[in-house]
Amino acid sequence: MRAVFRYIRRNPSLALGIALLAMLVLFVLIGSLMVDIENARPLSVPALRPPSADYPFGTDRQGRDLLAVMVAGTPLTLRIGFVAGFIGVGLGTVLAFIAAYYRGVIDTVIRAIADIGLTVPGLLVLIIIAVSIKGTLTVNQMAIIVASLAWLYPTRTIRAQVLSLRERGYVEMAQLSGMSGPGIIFFELMPNLLPYLAATLVNAVSAAILASIYLEVLGLGPIDSPTLGMTLYWVYFNAAMINGWWWWWTAPTVIILTVFLGMFFLTVGLDEIANPRLRQSA
Amino acid sequence: MQAAYIARRFGVFLLIVWLAATLNFFLPRLSGQDPVRAKLLEQAQLGGYVQGGIEEMTREYERRFGLDKPLWRQYVTYLRDVSRLDFNYSIANYPRTVNELIADALPWTVGLLGTTTLLSFGIGTLLGALLAWPRAPHWMRWLMPPLWALHAIPFFLLGLILTYLLAFRLPLLPIFGGYSAGAVPALTWHFTWDVFQHALLPALSIILVSTGGWALGMRGMMVTTMGEDYVLFAEAKGLKAPTVFMRYCVRNAVLPQITALALALGQVLSGAVLVEVIFGYPGIGTLLYQAIRENDHFVIQGIVFTVIVALGFTTFVLDVIYPWLDPRISYRRV
Numbered sequence A: 001m002r003a004v005f006r007y008i009r010r011n012p013s014l015a016l017g018i019a020l021l022a023m024l025v026l027f028v029l030i031g032s033l034m035v036d037i038e039n040a041r042p043l044s045v046p047a048l049r050p051p052s053a054d055y056p057f058g059t060d061r062q063g064r065d066l067l068a069v070m071v072a073g074t075p076l077t078l079r080i081g082f083v084a085g086f087i088g089v090g091l092g093t094v095l096a097f098i099a100a101y102y103r104g105v106i107d108t109v110i111r112a113i114a115d116i117g118l119t120v121p122g123l124l125v126l127i128i129i130a131v132s133i134k135g136t137l138t139v140n141q142m143a144i145i146v147a148s149l150a151w152l153y154p155t156r157t158i159r160a161q162v163l164s165l166r167e168r169g170y171v172e173m174a175q176l177s178g179m180s181g182p183g184i185i186f187f188e189l190m191p192n193l194l195p196y197l198a199a200t201l202v203n204a205v206s207a208a209i210l211a212s213i214y215l216e217v218l219g220l221g222p223i224d225s226p227t228l229g230m231t232l233y234w235v236y237f238n239a240a241m242i243n244g245w246w247w248w249w250t251a252p253t254v255i256i257l258t259v260f261l262g263m264f265f266l267t268v269g270l271d272e273i274a275n276p277r278l279r280q281s282a
Numbered sequence B: 001m002q003a004a005y006i007a008r009r010f011g012v013f014l015l016i017v018w019l020a021a022t023l024n025f026f027l028p029r030l031s032g033q034d035p036v037r038a039k040l041l042e043q044a045q046l047g048g049y050v051q052g053g054i055e056e057m058t059r060e061y062e063r064r065f066g067l068d069k070p071l072w073r074q075y076v077t078y079l080r081d082v083s084r085l086d087f088n089y090s091i092a093n094y095p096r097t098v099n100e101l102i103a104d105a106l107p108w109t110v111g112l113l114g115t116t117t118l119l120s121f122g123i124g125t126l127l128g129a130l131l132a133w134p135r136a137p138h139w140m141r142w143l144m145p146p147l148w149a150l151h152a153i154p155f156f157l158l159g160l161i162l163t164y165l166l167a168f169r170l171p172l173l174p175i176f177g178g179y180s181a182g183a184v185p186a187l188t189w190h191f192t193w194d195v196f197q198h199a200l201l202p203a204l205s206i207i208l209v210s211t212g213g214w215a216l217g218m219r220g221m222m223v224t225t226m227g228e229d230y231v232l233f234a235e236a237k238g239l240k241a242p243t244v245f246m247r248y249c250v251r252n253a254v255l256p257q258i259t260a261l262a263l264a265l266g267q268v269l270s271g272a273v274l275v276e277v278i279f280g281y282p283g284i285g286t287l288l289y290q291a292i293r294e295n296d297h298f299v300i301q302g303i304v305f306t307v308i309v310a311l312g313f314t315t316f317v318l319d320v321i322y323p324w325l326d327p328r329i330s331y332r333r334v
Helices: A002-010 A012-034 A066-102 A104-119 A122-132 A139-150 A152-165 A169-176 A181-217 A228-237 A246-274 B002-030 B035-047 B054-065 B071-083 B098-132 B138-151 B155-169 B189-226 B229-236 B241-253 B255-279 B284-293 B297-325
Strands: none
Touching: A002 A012, A012 A066, A012 A246, A066 A104, A066 A139, A066 A152, A066 A181, A066 A228, A066 A246, A104 A152, A104 B002, A104 B255, A104 B297, A122 A139, A122 A181, A122 B002, A122 B255, A122 B284, A122 B297, A139 A152, A139 A181, A152 A181, A169 A181, A181 A228, A181 A246, A181 B255, A228 A246, A246 B138, A246 B155, B002 B071, B002 B297, B035 B054, B098 B138, B098 B189, B098 B241, B098 B255, B098 B284, B098 B297, B138 B189, B155 B189, B155 B255, B189 B241, B189 B255, B229 B241, B241 B255, B255 B284, B255 B297, B284 B297
């Protein structure tokens, strides 16, 4: 325990990131005990009340209690990010290992697809996909749409890492001792990449959350769900800024800021674990 | 050797264009929508009663739009139209064509994004270089943490906060639009000033967010470059500090930044769609937003295709001039 504390003192970014995200989790946990989530539906409370004792975050024009919306919506948005991030990094890791370990034609094909895919602006492709799907989206569909492009970047970066790892002496040793390809990948390469994979995952989750909010604000999200992005969509839809309903956008803005800053500091902290060489230059 | 290199890069560019067109063609059709029937049903509902002959009408319209032909024939026709940059009519703004709409909006977006991207690239790169330079003034160190934190914030969120502070609370700048309502677009001093004022807030939110990224990248590269032997040699030779800084360090460290610039243009362009929406800026982003709200598929596809092609072309041009910027890289295959 003391060792953990000593490490955290050396790596303040990691501590700050974890603290910010922990605050969010606490807010959702305590909030769901105190607030009736049902009030996140339209027409459940009086409309357009500024923050007061009854409604600490105020209410919106359609009669949602914004505190309940935040308590219900934060986990939904995080879920989209985590599902898409996990699918993206999972798929990316598999493809990267196959490409970098076996090389040859497979490698050329996978690398070409990832490289070309990365030059195309992903968010615009996501728009085309989201527009093509008819009917109301669910939160899970949203996650899958975002995941459809989330594997490109992990594939490329993890592949580069594996390429440098597989030249190490212990991989050659394992090959000489008759270990199979998948065996080497799982027992020799994977453990050495874990910190790096963790940093990639946080990045991917953060990018997925950004992409989902982006689609939602454009009106391509799950219309019935009170996610953070949809809340912002209603903010713009009703021109809350010009009408002076400041409380409506303050709550989602603060929470989204906390999410992104938390994720950002977490990545910086994880990078330091994954890539100790950064310490000299920092 | 040069011709082969350029030809190969151009092949990649054509591949991207073809992929974008194919995606645009097949994705909406995969979802099994029937735009003609949907539109007719919508009209019938508006009219109050559903006619019996709606099936026949659907078939007739599909024949007229060429939708009854086999899929591959439609695909070939589509590719031919797209290669002539013909994206058909806008559904919501009929009889205007998609091309006209895009041509109206493009100068706004290119003006806003071109300026802000180059500005933040310049400021960020210089800042990053100075941050790694030991002789830089000490107060500059304090700039890094806020720039970092700003970099983690999405464009549109910062835009929202800035609008509230600088346009709503303190009404310093206009809150909305590309120029004042009622102003006549003309090349007068007055109108230019109006446009400039309206562009300030969106530009500021893009510059504040992206400068941090450039500074971060440049600083990392500078640290590596300054450890090189030739920098030590230049210092030992007694060259002046500014010479070592500009000619030996910055010149070498800036190369990866330029590669990143091409990729960043794409990200800025997609991210800036929302900035435009928030500020009601009359560019591509706002056009896209309206098209999505009005279900105007042709406009959406036209915009996405145009942007992808524009970026593919930028990358292509950059690939071609890169060996000229960095003589260490030859046109030959690596």
